[in-house]
Amino acid sequence: MVGNSRTHRDRFYVLFRFFQLKAIVYFLYNLRLKGDVEGASEEIVKMLYGRESEVARIQSELEKCISSSCSMSIYISGPPGTGKTASVRTVLRNLSSRYRLIVISVNCVSVNTKAALLRAMLDKLPRSCPSGSSSTLRDNAEGLLRKADCPVILVLDEIDYVQTKNRGFIYAAFQWPSQFASLAVIAISNSLDLTERELPKLKLAVPPVLLPFAPYSKEDLQRILKNKLSSNNGVDERAVELCSRKVAAMTGDVRHAMQIAQRMLPDVRYVPFSSVSLKECAKRVGSADRGACPQVLGAVTNVYRSSLSRTRIPLQQKVLLATMLRLVDKHRSTVLDKGVLLDAYERVCNMISLPTADTSGTNAALSLLESLSLLKSNAHECQLLIDAQTAIDYMADSTLFAQINNLALN
Structure with a gap:
């Protein structure tokens, strides 16, 4: 025993x-x-860098939604290259490491019809059947959202590209937080006034949290470039300062700043930040030409010209931009009354025998031009952000520009 x-x-x-x-x-x-x-x-x-408060706000709102099993939506707006998508991804990576979540991320540049958006959403939901008509797909998606056993975060990036006739999906998405528990909808847009133009019509029970991203300032860009490229004075400080100042004055787009830095420093190969250390960057930059300042203006021109060559805008936007140029020249001001601009645009369309877009189509045309940082608008005014020659380069249609420029707009 x-x-x-x-x-x-x-x-x-x-x-x-x-x-x-x-x-x-x-x-x-x-x-x-x-x-x-x-x-x-x-x-x-x-x-x-420069987006600490925005990241903290997104994190705080989503943490609140997850911990209390409530629902909400966030509308993030700002010009291209201001860190909107990167900020959201940063927060979602952090939250996904701590909570069980279903994250559905859809880029609306390539997925921009109602049916395609719903299929992309259903592909990420468990036990889904992404086939059938748009109404069937929507019923399936809503049924799965209702049955979800963990918080769902739906990210709709670049919603400016959703075609006007398919905006019903965007409206439905903003209404879902009032219908389903533990759902967060994040819409990312280059247009600043979608909430002013469209969402008030819906009379949402749960209005979105509005989070605008301003263009990067010179100081922000300088800080980013210094920390990205060197920590040991491997780069000409004057070149970094001039590059930051030029980009901040034009668009505030950090991607343009990095492209310009890459052209100024051919020995530095641009790779994602997470895959190369600052010390390694400093070694690569150490052999770069310290007298880089004379190269900055050329690099700025090359980057923005190459950006122009990749951009093709539709006919309606070309006509709207040409009309704006005509009025800017006439009034000697880059700031125009929105009503005056839209009236002139309608008259120009009639004069050149072009079908006039309806109100939603005109607003969509303005949104696209705004997403390209060509202009900014609010409920009352529109401001041209580029010079005449750059606008003409964007249109890439000298005949159309000359035709509209010669019209008598009284």
């Missing part, structure tokens, strides 16, 4: 030690995993 008792004690002790060691290993693994996640998050945030 004594031997059996000792045997049982030994077995119990072995099992106890086994599970104790297993618990220690599990704890250390999670500690390391947490450290890796936090380290990765810090690495990503380094590329988001």
